[in-house]
Amino acid sequence: MASAAGKVVSGLRTFRPLLSGSIKKNAAFCFPIAQKCQSRNFSSSQICMDKKVALVTGSTSGIGLGVAHGLAQKGCNVIITGFGEEDVIKAIKDEFKEKYQSQCEYIPADLTRASEVERMVRDVKDFFPGGVDILVNNAGFQHVSPVESFPNDKWEALLSVLLTAPFLFIKNILPDMRAKKWGRIVNIASVHGVRASPNKAAYVAAKHGIVGLTKVVALETASSGVTCNAICPGFVDTPILQGQVQTLADKESLSYQEAKGKFLAAYHPSREAVGINELAEFVNFVCSENANQLTGASIVVDGGWTAK
Ligand code: NAD
Numbered sequence: 001m002a003s004a005a006g007k008v009v010s011g012l013r014t015f016r017p018l019l020s021g022s023i024k025k026n027a028a029f030c031f032p033i034a035q036k037c038q039s040r041n042f043s044s045s046q047i048c049m050d051k052k053v054a055l056v057t058g059s060t061s062g063i064g065l066g067v068a069h070g071l072a073q074k075g076c077n078v079i080i081t082g083f084g085e086e087d088v089i090k091a092i093k094d095e096f097k098e099k100y101q102s103q104c105e106y107i108p109a110d111l112t113r114a115s116e117v118e119r120m121v122r123d124v125k126d127f128f129p130g131g132v133d134i135l136v137n138n139a140g141f142q143h144v145s146p147v148e149s150f151p152n153d154k155w156e157a158l159l160s161v162l163l164t165a166p167f168l169f170i171k172n173i174l175p176d177m178r179a180k181k182w183g184r185i186v187n188i189a190s191v192h193g194v195r196a197s198p199n200k201a202a203y204v205a206a207k208h209g210i211v212g213l214t215k216v217v218a219l220e221t222a223s224s225g226v227t228c229n230a231i232c233p234g235f236v237d238t239p240i241l242q243g244q245v246q247t248l249a250d251k252e253s254l255s256y257q258e259a260k261g262k263f264l265a266a267y268h269p270s271r272e273a274v275g276i277n278e279l280a281e282f283v284n285f286v287c288s289e290n291a292n293q294l295t296g297a298s299i300v301v302d303g304g305w306t307a308k
Pocket of ligand 1: 057058059060061062063064081082083084109110111112138139140141161188189190191232233234235236237238239240241
């Protein structure tokens with residue numbers, strides 16, 4: 001989520017135009033049509049995620065939408081949330097229904113407001129009385145500015161969405177997971193949870209914060225059947241990256257591919273962006289029985305960025 005200094009890349013007031021475009025692009029997700037778990041031979045070390053209830057925040061766009069597709073493909077019922085026009089939300093729900101035959105519900109909430117997070121958790125029970133089995137804290141946006149001029153309201157909004165909302169979701173959902181003796185909490189952090197970049201004070205602080213929160217929750221839930229992990233992507237091929245590449249291409253009169261190569265080479269030794277589908281598959285693994293002992297981890301998926 002890097003961007004040109006001083007600009008809101010994907011902020012509260014700028015989502016809608018970006019969102020509609022991104023949904024159209026993301027409509028090309030290539031997850032195969034769901035096969036029902038009954039038709040598969042699951043070994044004892046695997047889990048059939050059929051009918052598990054997955055809440056993915058920020059799932060109207062980008063990574064969250066891809067993760068929601070991945071979980072639905074595994075048979076999960078999915079709760080979508082995030083900003084989006086009515087027709088865009090309807091298109092997402094229709095696509096899920098058509099592709100996966102699992103239940104897909106949309107529950108709106110502005111995650112800058114604690115009361116909306118708590119209300120949303122209550123609303124989930126209207127659709128799924130047993131509550132959430134898989135929580136993916138993914139919603140986010142970016143604002144870049146030198147620290148001396150970083151606007152207080154942007155600091156507060158970023159901390160609310162990236163750190164306080166995940167804390168409140170975990171706090172309110174964990175009791176049901178404990179009761180069921182099974183749960184998966186996946187926090188989509190960032191390389192900026194373990195590395196800093198200039199002009200991203202709030203984002204980096206919040207992402208480091210969620211890495212810490214992940215460890216605390218993992219310790220408190222150890223041996224309860226619940227795991228809590230953070231995934232720390234480098235640059236992911238979302239509309240946010242595409243916009244920045246286009247800006248560089250325009251500025252330096254490069255082709256899109258040349259600009260993308262130059263942009264990524266500055267960060268990823270692999271020179272490739274992380275694919276949304278790759279992250280979705282990784283979340284599926286973290287949610288599987290094969291990852292029972294994976295907890296408290298902060299896993300970078302960054303083309304080698306943090307190995308430098
Ligand atoms: P995106 O802009 O495509 O999607 C963000 C989602 O969060 C949208 O659904 C949006 O509606 C939702 N959201 C934002 N503010 C909200 C609010 N106040 N209330 C409710 N929903 C809100 O972004 P993305 O690139 O898919 O990023 C998703 C997550 O991945 C973020 O946490 C981001 O920090 C992280 N991440 C992204 C990248 C990247 O390169 N794109 C890299 C590392 C980490």
